[in-house]
Amino acid sequence: MENMFSRSVDPEIREALLNNDEASAAAVLQQYLQEQENIPLNIAVTGDTGSGKSTFVNTIRGVGDDAEGAAPTGVVETTKEVTHYPHPNFPKVIFWDVPGIGTMNFPAEKYLELVEFERFDFFIIISDRFRENDVKLAKEIQKKKMKFYFVRSKIDNNVRDKRRSQREFSEERTLTQIRKTCIQSLQDQGFESPQVFLVSSFDLHLYDFPLLAETLERELPDLKREAFQLAMPNTSLEMIDKKKKAFKSKIKYWATLSAAVAGVPVPGLSVAVDLSLLVGVVTRFVFGFGLDISSLKKISHYTGVPYEELKAIIKSPLAATVVTPALVLNLLAQTESLVALMTAEEGSRFIPILIPVTMTLSFLTIYKALNIFLDVLADDARRVFEKTTLNCRG
Numbered sequence: 001m002e003n004m005f006s007r008s009v010d011p012e013i014r015e016a017l018l019n020n021d022e023a024s025a026a027a028v029l030q031q032y033l034q035e036q037e038n039i040p041l042n043i044a045v046t047g048d049t050g051s052g053k054s055t056f057v058n059t060i061r062g063v064g065d066d067a068e069g070a071a072p073t074g075v076v077e078t079t080k081e082v083t084h085y086p087h088p089n090f091p092k093v094i095f096w097d098v099p100g101i102g103t104m105n106f107p108a109e110k111y112l113e114l115v116e117f118e119r120f121d122f123f124i125i126i127s128d129r130f131r132e133n134d135v136k137l138a139k140e141i142q143k144k145k146m147k148f149y150f151v152r153s154k155i156d157n158n159v160r161d162k163r164r165s166q167r168e169f170s171e172e173r174t175l176t177q178i179r180k181t182c183i184q185s186l187q188d189q190g191f192e193s194p195q196v197f198l199v200s201s202f203d204l205h206l207y208d209f210p211l212l213a214e215t216l217e218r219e220l221p222d223l224k225r226e227a228f229q230l231a232m233p234n235t236s237l238e239m240i241d242k243k244k245k246a247f248k249s250k251i252k253y254w255a256t257l258s259a260a261v262a263g264v265p266v267p268g269l270s271v272a273v274d275l276s277l278l279v280g281v282v283t284r285f286v287f288g289f290g291l292d293i294s295s296l297k298k299i300s301h302y303t304g305v306p307y308e309e310l311k312a313i314i315k316s317p318l319a320a321t322v323v324t325p326a327l328v329l330n331l332l333a334q335t336e337s338l339v340a341l342m343t344a345e346e347g348s349r350f351i352p353i354l355i356p357v358t359m360t361l362s363f364l365t366i367y368k369a370l371n372i373f374l375d376v377l378a379d380d381a382r383r384v385f386e387k388t389t390l391n392c393r394g
């Protein structure tokens with residue numbers, strides 16, 4: 001993505017800025033950033049009734065089963081309807097709860113047409129016991145040159161049962177055994193070398209979910225990757241790191257844009273910035289890390305760690321609060337004095353060549369501020385992750 005920008009967008013902006021045409025430089029950048037934020041991602045979750053589709057759709061969106069807007073779970077599917085559930089913070093990322101091929105009573109080929117398969121980026125075929133239908137569907141999806149992933153659900157049940165019944169319990173051995181059984185039954189149904197991800201929707205950070213997320217991310221086209229990353233729950237420290245990197249790679253563009261479009265100086269700040277743009281960026285950081293009040297309350301609810309305890313380990317003034325222009329302004333003003341203290345040499349490292357002198361100080365302040373905000377938020381996300389997962393295991 002970085003490369004694409006350097007190749008096609010950078011020269012355009014640079015030229016506009018060199019011609020003192022800040023308005024058109026901003027327009028190019030704005031369009032680029034907006035396009036990226038509006039990239040749709042549609043994920044189909046299909047499988048037999050009771051396999052755990054709706055629970056998975058809820059958990060992956062960070063929504064509790066009993067929350068408003070949650071997919072109803074533990075109910076026999078009476079409708080044959082495809083229902084869509086947008087991510088609460090990134091509504092362009094949509095999870096589709098798709099009734100299984102068995103529920104629909106259609107041949108695989110017709111089934112795909114019926115659910116309008118073209119709209120999906122990939123399929124997750126979820127099951128607690130893979131059967132003929134799952135394989136039929138997978139083969140049909142393959143024919144359409146689309147991707148699918150087998151997810152074996154409810155692993156926590158198996159692990160718990162084995163732990164209870166086996167004298168020398170080994171989680172590793174249990175998982176290997178389940179994996180083998182799944183692969184065997186898929187092979188028996190005529191699927192040659194399947195990969196199966198073992199997942200518990202009650203604990204996404206355990207078992208194979210982090211691997212599934214990594215695999216999906218790797219196999220998605222470049223343009224969709226970031227949308228996916230941001231919408232994923234923090235199920236590993238690596239995931240948090242990737243989110244941070246994705247944000248970091250864009251800071252120079254946001255800073256350029258905010259400095260370029262700022263016509264009017266903001267009271268309380270000596271440099272000119274586009275405050276509303278910055279509020280938008282910072283909100284995206286907070287949402288991406290799941291550090292907004294609503295996400296934190298949800299994670300508190302389903303991990304049992306009291307919300308107040310989560311709040312207590314959070315250091316960023318931007319987390320667990322409502323991000324307002326006044327708050328961002330206040331934090332920017334604090335950064336501004338930092339920037340003034342930066343040596344010329346230290347500062348010049350950050351300045352991309354495309355920034356004209358008149359914008360330098362604004363750019364530097366915003367650049368520095370966004371980097372600090374991001375660092376602190378990513379650390380908070382790590383602490384929240386560690387605190388909440390520790391609780392799950394215990």
Ligand SMILES: Nc1nc2c(ncn2[C@@H]2O[C@H](COP(=O)(O)OP(=O)(O)O)[C@@H](O)[C@H]2O)c(=O)[nH]1
Pocket residue numbers: 047048049050051052053054055056072073074075077153154155156157199200201202
């Ligand atoms: N133990 C356990 N139960 C699960 C898991 N996923 C779903 N369930 C339960 O399985 C039942 C059916 O789940 P649901 O999501 O409604 O399945 P759907 O019919 O495919 O949408 C519900 O009682 C869920 O609580 C899981 O990962 N672990």
Ligand SMILES: [Mg+2]
Pocket residue numbers: 053054055071072073074075077097
């Ligand atoms: Mg359901």
